[in-house]
Amino acid sequence: MGMYNETVMDHFTNPRNAGEMENPDAVGSYGSPVCGDMMEISLKIEDNVIKDAKFRTFGCGSAIASSSVATDMIKGKTLEEALALTNKDFVAELGGLPGAKVHCSVLSEQAIKLAIYNYAKENNLDLPGLEGFDPDAEFDHDHE
């Protein structure tokens, strides 16, 4: 019928973890309005575990649904576990996205990595999962 499956539509119409957070331990924002999508994420972190996550996203239905599902998936995970998640995991959890929309899930992956990167830098943490992560780098992702 529509362009998205029921899971995607559910996350789009009832996004989980939407909004701002008071005194977050880590924040990351990725994308730009010029590109048509942008995600901002804030995390509460205790003992290396993500206790809470909130997001705000400017973007189409799949960008919002990916943000919702990604924030849900990282809650309760250790930083290392969260860093191991990729956009493919978010797409799988959503039960798939149309080809041209898969990139929207990359937005969530990058925003999460960026938030953890900022956190690690501030707290002088050495996280193996961040090796090679450069917030400004051209990254080459498999969009399939």
Place this chain on the structure above:
Amino acid sequence: MRSVYLDYSATTPVKNQVLAEMLPYFNEKFGNPSSLYGLAFTSKDGITLARARVAHLIGALDTEVYFTSGGTEADNWAVIGAARAKKEKGNHIITSKIEHHALLHSCEFLEKEGFEVTYLDVDEKGAVSVADLEKAIRKETILVSIMLANNEVGTIQPIKEIAAITKARGILLHSDAVQALGNVPIDVNELGVDMLSLSSHKIYGPKGIGALYIRKGVMISNILFGGGQESKKRAGTENLPGIIGFGKAAELAEQNLAEHIETLTTLRNYFIGQIKEKIDGVTLNGDPDKRLPGNANLTFDYVEGEAVLLYLDIKGISISTGSACSSASFSPSHVLTAMGIPIEKVYSSLRFTIGDFTTKEDLDYVVETLVEVIAKYRALSPFGKENQMKSAQSCACQGYECTGCDCVKKG
């Protein structure tokens, strides 16, 4: 749930009277108009009447109207046919950046054949400047093609003023009137055009049928080859029911024109007024006055258009982001971009187009729903007055063509 269609610029439903006239031509009066028996003459008579009705709507002679498979073919034929017919005279064509892709892609094709094309800019209201156009004319200029009204923002172009210039210079003038037909009064002689593209499905007729008006005495090359239909100018057995339907739709459009314009303009202004009153951060794109009666193209700051479209769809409301075509080709509107609208606002723009079956109650429902959806997704947006975003970093499209929420592999 209420169902509200506000995408009349994409296409319109076929009116009952139109459908009723078409039906016998599928299975009773089905004869091939080129054959030589009674059944065939019935078909031929049907086409003659339809042609007269379409011609009358635009003030043309019956013999100046050639049926095509739609607006796209009419645009292709006009530009490619005229360019090839005039290539001894010159190789330069002038058009605008806000034309329909049927026109722009025909021009790009001609560029590959060695023609040179100037794509004129438009002002912030989406209008072509007559002075710019005059400056762009060279001695090699053989054709000017500027649409009568734009499909995305509805801006009506100064065709009459342009015609005064092209006529004085002996340059052919084509105009795509697909959106204007049935929505603004059209008289080909008053406008001074040499060719005019028309389409049936925007005026409550069937899809897949349109026409090209070619002024008597203007010779352009054929682009379809085969039988001698349409006075040997457009080969192929006629789309008989389509032509009959287009003719009836044209007749109705002419009868209803004044009332149609008045009703739609009133409804449209009411709609825009209600939205602006109830939602802040809304801008009307295009020209407030010189615009198609049913068109409201609006920017809702800080929310992404496709997300709003998707939510409205759940609520039974059908609208469009850019044109129907651009939403399938995943790129930000070339029209809004050409008008100088900042790209982030282009992504926040929506097109609502009102038509003959739209009621005030429909519009009230849409406004009410919009209030809800805009608030919902603005609350989710990292942009906004209180939500001043931290400076944005990189685009997740890196390595890909950046086209909003959709990414296309480069190259």
